[in-house]
Amino acid sequence: MTAYGIHASHEQVPPADLLDAVVHAEHAGFTAAMCSDHFSPWSVRQGESGFAWSWLGSALQATGQVPFGVVNAPGQRYHPAIVAQGIASLAAMYPGRFWAALGSGEASNEHITGDGWPRKDIRNARLRECVDIIRALLEGEEVSHDGLVTVDRARLWTRPPEVPPLIGAACSTATAAWCAQWADGLITVNAPRERLREIIGAYRDAGGRGPLHLQVHLSWAPDEEEAAALAYDQWRSNVFAPPVSWDLDSPELFDIVSEHVSPEQVAGTVNISSDLGRHTAWLQEYAELGFDAVMLHHVGREQRRFIDAFGSEVLPRLDVTRPLPATAKEFRCV
Template sequence: MPPAELLAAVVRAEQAGFTAAMCSDHFSPWSVRQGESGFAWSWLGAALQATEQVPFGVVNAPGQRYHPAIIAQAIGSLGAMFPGRFWAALGSGEASNEHITGGGWPRKDVRNARLRECVDIIRALLRGEEVSHDGLVTVDRARLWTRPDTPPPLIGAACSEKTAAWCAEWADGLITVNAPVEQLRKITDAYRSAGGEGPLHLQVHLSWAPDEDEALALAHDQWRTNVHGPPASWDLDMAETFDNVSEHVSPEHVRRSVNVSSDLGQHTAWLQEYAEMGFDSVMLHHVGQQQSAWIDAFGSKVLPQLDVTRPAPASARP
């Protein structure tokens, strides 16, 4: 969707009773059919200003497309302008966004090592330190001149048990995406068992329409490119390529990655199950282009059935 339409949608969502929001920092969409991919940081500033209380998060991959000092500056500025309302989830990235630098696409172990360097650099800058660093990324005497009183949290992004356990070493919380309940339990258990602290966030992909066939057709049209797990989702580098490899994905296959139903009661039950698993924040992502109808429907029929709370102010580990 165009950024202006997404801005209107998040304002409508707050008015409908939603209490948190997030976005992903992509350079390109997952499919040509999705058609838009605005600059996340511009949108975040506008969205924080346009809403009253909703906290926002962003999933970002520092180290290739972005220098970590620039991400630290972006985090620090939003944190200073909107205290307690912003967090950043950091991951190792996807080729579809990072290949634009022309620098090649490193192996996963190298990307993780690079991310770990970036995390330490960003934290030091947010503490007010002058940072110089020589490694997989290079920093020369960087210092943030605008910083929040309390650094925003840096959340670990993980879709596997191994990555979740690794995130426990450095993250202020964890975010993952919807998967079978057994897999979600393994991911959260891996994080907690490794000493991971802070809130657990879940991004849920869903499709709703008054008619079941319409809900499934919408999900198939917009999200069939996202059924491919790692390493394909990490390594494919063009929207056109995602479309090509997804040409024969069936609508029923999409149901494995998207909660599809015309029944608002079913959506309520799914969300209640996630809450009972221990997720502190469940972010709903309707995969369709049109946002108003589902926001209104969930705001009037789903949210009142759930124990919806306002998140505590976002802050990093001491």
Template structure:
């Protein structure tokens, strides 16, 4: 059976409000939660970007049964030994309730260190080195490396009995197949069903293990016009495929390139509808593709109505 979770967008919502929303989501019947780990929002209209790791400690403490995940990019803004320590600490405090998805990142978050933004193939190689460092540290080894990342005699003194899963983050079939070589699962974002089907197949055919997870961007409101306005205001800067979304540096850059984006284009990446039955149909279709976990990301900045309504009417219909 598919689990249905809530995605908590730190780029859009202040952390205290996001904490209240995820507590309400647990009460409303959501099974799980995941969050973004950004230094910068995608748009100045979104206007937030709290530190995900601080929030995760509070969220795990404030809830009782939800599992939590975070999408993280080690290697530039974060040293992998520090991420290993963060993963180990949450895993030790909340056994079985935490996972981390690892990806190559976006320039909008990573440029703050002042370092060069590497080419994609170098970012892939760097991520693979980081995964090795993190796994070895979680396994209890003392780690030294002299490669794309440098580590000198690092050791984790606090470790969980069972290391949390390290999930691969991917948006292409090529990356999904590559993740199969090192990941404990796969997470991606909503796309046309044919593409999602080929991504799952690419991951599984390459030997990929563990759950396959989907983050679904959606916009719901009592009227269609309100749902469209929310999606257009908050998410029109997020319609660009790689390499644009990887390589732009500032929120204002996304706002500039999104000035002429039509609503129809936003509808291609966000499931927009005031009809709850339509949302149920979309989510059932994703589940039928074989996703083990589906995380619902309402792209609006007010989550109360979404949590209450989907908890009362959408989740029961899916189950």
């Protein structure tokens, strides 16, 4: 059975409103949550960029049992030792309720350091170094490292009782197979059914263990035209496959390249419907593919109406289950 959670989009919604949303979502029956970690939005129209790590402390405190995850890109904007310290402190305060997904990042967030934006192969190599550093620190080791990142005698003095999962973030079969070398699970985004099956297969065939997470972009409103308009306004800058999504470095550029995106293109990226039964069927399909957790990202900026509708009409039709345990011990790749 599958846990259904809510995705908190810091690029779109002010952090105080996002906090209200996740509290309301828990009361409505969502059993998991995750958030993005951006320095800038994907579009000027989205217009937000709250700091994920301070928000997560508030969100974990304000909710009762829901586990939270964050998608983070260590190596440029974040030093891996600082990421490890953030993970350790949240997991120590809220045991079993926090996990981190790690990816190679996007230029729109990372360029702020003034360092050059590396090629994808270099970013992957840097990420792998960061993963090894973060894991060693979480396990209590003192770490010194000289490579694409540098660490000098780092040690975490506050650590959680158990190391939380470090999840691999992947949108391609190649990256999914690569994540199998180090990840305690996998997270990807919604795509055609066969494409998702290929990503899952690439991860499992390469030896990947642990839970499968899916972030689903959706747009719902009582009226079909409103649902389509919400998606087009907020998410048309997000229809581009890599390397475009990796390499553009400002919301203004995303808006320029998305000027001629069609509503049909948006519908290829976002599940758009006013029909709650259709949304239920989509979510059931993801569970049947084998995803252990499905995180719902309503791309509209107003969240309460979506939460109420899905809490009353969609989640009761699904096999909503307990949250996934946020501990890496039982998921460690071998």
